[in-house]
Amino acid sequence: MPLHIETPLIASDSLSQAAGRRIRLKLDNLQPSGSFKIRGIGAACKAHARTGKRRFVSSSGGNAGIAVAYAGRCLSVPVVVVVPETTTERARALIRAQGAELVVHGAAWHEAHALAQSLLGEEDAFLHPFDDPLLWQGHATLIDEVAAAGTKPDAIVLSVGGGGLFCGVVEGLRRNGWQDVPIVAAETGGADALARSLAANERIALDAITSIATSLGARQVCKHAFTLAQQHPVRPAVVSDQAAVQACERFLDDHRMLVEPACGASLAVAYGQAGALADAADVLVVVCGGVTATAQQLHQWHAALDANP
Template sequence: MTLHIETPLIQSRPLSLAAGRSIWLKLEALQPPGSFKIRGIGAACEIHARQGKRRFVSSSGGNAGIAVAYAGRNLSIPVTVVVPQSTTERARQLIRQENAELVVHGETWHEANELALSMLGPDDAFLHPFDDPRLWEGHATLVDEVARSGPKPDAVVLSVGGGGLFSGVVEGLRRNGWGDVPVITVETRGAEGLARSLEEGRRVELERIESIATSLGARQVCQHAFDLARQHPVRSCVVSDLAALDACERFLDDHRILVEPACGASLAIPYQVRDMLPEGNILVVVCGGVTASFDQLRKWRAALAE
């Protein structure tokens, strides 16, 4: 038995009508800790547990930390999560809710990550939020499930932060014989590390994150994701924070599921940027995220209106 569940794959009538394409949704928002992260992180935690590790240490902008805390509680292993100051209060509460120790440090994830690494002891396991082959292999199970139950997609739409989900999806496409399926990578303006890197032909490190989509808040994508983006058919797209927020609210009306702006970025493509999509069946990874409440969405909208 795994720590993640097999999530529904549904054909969305509202998004299909909006996009003029057949839109399929992989509902990772329904994972027990609220996002796709538990696939790879859960698998990695189970490996560390079998190896006798006695504590999990992680750095996170929110969702990865929640997944590690959830895994630790289910495996009866203590967890320490270091988050930056930009992590929402709701995310902090959800990490504590899983009985994990929470440490707030630094303005960005990179600073939180440095502290997390400095805390490691000989019996501790470090859980990186996105740069770990065990995570990519775990995230690839998402595509395995699609291959068993749905049509072969003509494109996959997903959000990119540090590149863990992208790396896993490409691995999943390849191992299911779908290596020719293009991936549309979506980022919000102010957190577009992959888009900038592809433009310049090198891994770019952003000076700062200037987006409300803090779950996409890695200033630099991992090397593996950058390499894959230059090998695999990829179309990079950058949307505004407002477009991501609009998509979150519209998706809530259409499917009664509340997701955060990092996920709304991907949903903005079928809702608003349909020209990015080929004809046929489009798979959108609804990556989820429980770090935003409806009240938080309203606060972000008010802030963007200023």
């Protein structure tokens, strides 16, 4: 049995009215670990456990680490997760609550990642948060579920950090014969590595992550994501931190679900009637997760952003 669940696919009246078109939501925030990450990470952890690996080591900004910790607990395999200092206290607590060992290191994810890799022993498996074919195969099940529902969307909106979800969705579209469906790649300003790379026609690394959407906090998308973005129809959509937070608050009112700003980036595209959706009558929005955020944090971010627009 997989460690992820098949999540609901629902029509959103409130978002459809705001966007002026049909909006459907794939609610992967309802996964056991709180985000889509468990699809790929669960599949990878099960594969490594079958080969006899005795410990899982991962680097994460939050959601991937929670997923690895959850998978390790389910499979009775010890887990070490290294997170940067920017990872929220709530995310840290959730990782520890699954029984994983948590190490906090570095000002950004790439520094945590380097330390995590240095901890690897012969019997350890490394769980990358986004750059691993095993992850992409697992994440592709999201599209398998949508295809099984029988309605092909005109466009798919998803948030992009390191590119793992993007790679998985493209793989899912291809294996279901939907490779013509465009992807609207939502990012927040200051974590917009994919949009800048596509504009420059080369994979670039941001000098720093300046967005509050720390779950999107990879300074560079993985090589495979950039390659796919040059092959598949992709429409970059960069929104402000303020728009992402406001979308989270509005989504909480509309659907009684709390998501984080990284997910709010995708919701902001729909709420804001983005030009990237102009020719799409039926849009699928991937609600990727929100377990690392709290209502209090959203209010604090909103106040801080209003004070420093």
